[in-house]
Amino acid sequence: xxxxxxxxxxxxxxxxxxxxxxxxxxxxxxxxxxxxxxxxxxxxxxxxxxxxxxxxxxxxxxxxxxxxxxxxxxxxxxxxxxxxxxxxxxxxxxxxxxxxxxxxxxxxxxxxxxxxxxxxxxxxxxxxxxxxxxxxxxxxxxxxxxxxxxxxxxxxxxxxxxxxxxxxxxxxxxxxxxxxxxxxxxxxxxxxxxxxxxxxxxxxxxxxxxxxxxxxxxxxxxxxxxxxxxxxxxxxxxxxxxxxxxxxxxxxxxxxxxxxxxxxxxxxxxxxxxxxxxxxxxxxxxxxxxxxxxxxxxxxxxxxxxxxxxxxxxxxxxxxxxxxxxxxxxxxxxxxxxxxxxxxxxxxxxxxxxxxxxxxxxxxxxxxxxxxxxxxxxxxxxxxxxxxxxxxxxxxxxxxxxxxxxxxxxxxxxxxxxxxxxxxxxxxxxxxxxxxxxxxxxxxxxxxxxxxxx
Numbered sequence: 001x002x003x004x005x006x007x008x009x010x011x012x013x014x015x016x017x018x019x020x021x022x023x024x025x026x027x028x029x030x031x032x033x034x035x036x037x038x039x040x041x042x043x044x045x046x047x048x049x050x051x052x053x054x055x056x057x058x059x060x061x062x063x064x065x066x067x068x069x070x071x072x073x074x075x076x077x078x079x080x081x082x083x084x085x086x087x088x089x090x091x092x093x094x095x096x097x098x099x100x101x102x103x104x105x106x107x108x109x110x111x112x113x114x115x116x117x118x119x120x121x122x123x124x125x126x127x128x129x130x131x132x133x134x135x136x137x138x139x140x141x142x143x144x145x146x147x148x149x150x151x152x153x154x155x156x157x158x159x160x161x162x163x164x165x166x167x168x169x170x171x172x173x174x175x176x177x178x179x180x181x182x183x184x185x186x187x188x189x190x191x192x193x194x195x196x197x198x199x200x201x202x203x204x205x206x207x208x209x210x211x212x213x214x215x216x217x218x219x220x221x222x223x224x225x226x227x228x229x230x231x232x233x234x235x236x237x238x239x240x241x242x243x244x245x246x247x248x249x250x251x252x253x254x255x256x257x258x259x260x261x262x263x264x265x266x267x268x269x270x271x272x273x274x275x276x277x278x279x280x281x282x283x284x285x286x287x288x289x290x291x292x293x294x295x296x297x298x299x300x301x302x303x304x305x306x307x308x309x310x311x312x313x314x315x316x317x318x319x320x321x322x323x324x325x326x327x328x329x330x331x332x333x334x335x336x337x338x339x340x341x342x343x344x345x346x347x348x349x350x351x352x353x354x355x356x357x358x359x360x361x362x363x364x365x366x367x368x369x370x371x372x373x374x375x376x377x378x379x380x381x382x383x384x385x386x387x388x389x390x391x392x393x394x395x396x397x398x399x400x401x402x403x404x405x406x407x408x409x410x411x412x413x414x415x416x417x418x419x420x421x422x423x424x425x426x427x428x429x430x431x432x433x434x435x436x437x438x439x440x441x442x443x444x445x446x447x448x449x450x451x452x453x454x
Contacts, residue, residue: 062160070167071397076133090129093153102146143366166371175330177404178447188448192278193231199361202333205449230325237272248287269302319351320412322366368409383421403436415446
């Protein structure tokens with residue numbers, strides 16, 4: 001009798017374990033030995049149940065995501081849902097997955113199978129499993145990305161075998177909002193520097209006293225930028241010992257010895273000259289720039305560049321986009337807008353939304369308008385452009401500095417259009433009284449200090 005009691009207790013404990021153990025990774029199937037039970041006792045034991053359908057193979061399972069746009073996500077949750085018990089089905093789907101990462105229209109990376117950093121699966125019920133993609137483990141640079149997940153598994157329905165989501169990540173990147181010059185006795189200077197990859201010129205702004213501005217600007221330009229910004233750690237351009245200004249023309253006198261260090265290649269030579277042009281055309285009264293070398297009007301120099309022609313101010317609209325560098329700051333830089341629409345504002349806004357420039361490399365550019373922001377309408381009223389926006393969900397996850405990043409880019413870009421001096425923003429036709437802590441009820445004008453030095 002004692003043996004019977006022992007077996008009975010053992011069966012009870014094992015039955016309790018089976019009915020309470022969470023199902024994870026696979027359907028568990030235990031086989032028990034009933035040796036020692038009497039014939040009567042074995043007859044009272046219920047028949048062992050067959051495991052439920054793990055995957056029917058009919059291709060009716062689906063993949064879905066909870067949202068189409070995420071800001072700074074820790075994970076992207078993908079729901080696997082089908083008939084029967086889907087734990088093994090989810091495992092099969094996960095193991096045959098491909099993750100494709102896009103930056104704008106450029107494919108950044110493709111990961112398959114175990115290369116994809118999934119977290120632990122979570123069983124919702126017998127027909128639903130969550131697969132969580134670990135976003136920080138992807139080590140993405142600052143910017144906006146499209147993540148596309150697809151699987152070759154036969155368990156998936158053809159029309160539901162791929163899911164995608166757009167994410168924005170700026171981990172570790174500070175944005176310092178643009179501002180006007182605080183002291184009315186001071187003026188601002190913007191000096192342009194190449195990034196470390198010699199792809200784009202980025203301005204840094206600071207205040208200076210309103211005295212010998214041209215000389216101060218040139219001296220600043222021929223010194224390396226501050227460290228930690230991801231910019232080229234050397235002087236942006238060559239020395240110009242003598243500067244003369246008269247009637248809108250800036251005459252710049254330099255020497256062949258000063259030019260030699262910047263004649264190492266066509267890109268470096270071009271950026272040295274463009275740094276001077278961008279910097280000094282930011283001074284309102286400079287309309288033309290002319291170079292002189294060794295006291296004479298210049299011809300071809302700097303790796304074959306011909307600077308004999310006088311440079312005229314270019315009034316082509318500029319779109320201000322985020323520039324991705326290795327530094328800790330998120331910086332804005334101008335990109336020339338090539339007209340494609342009849343309305344210049346539409347050209348500017350299209351570039352702010354896509355971040356794809358026709359000139360130079362777009363790889364390092366970040367579109368300031370994320371995917372959940374749309375421009376509903378624009379209308380010009382005198383010298384003010386009225387812009388009505390629509391935002392689905394939160395703007396940059398409620399981050400105030402990144403909201404300022406977007407509006408700084410919008411304002412700087414739109415006021416570069418001839419005839420537009422200010423921008424008025426509304427959302428759904430109503431004034432923007434508070435958006436991520438920003439009040440935009442007044443018209444916004446071009447800021448003097450963009451990427452300000454602290």
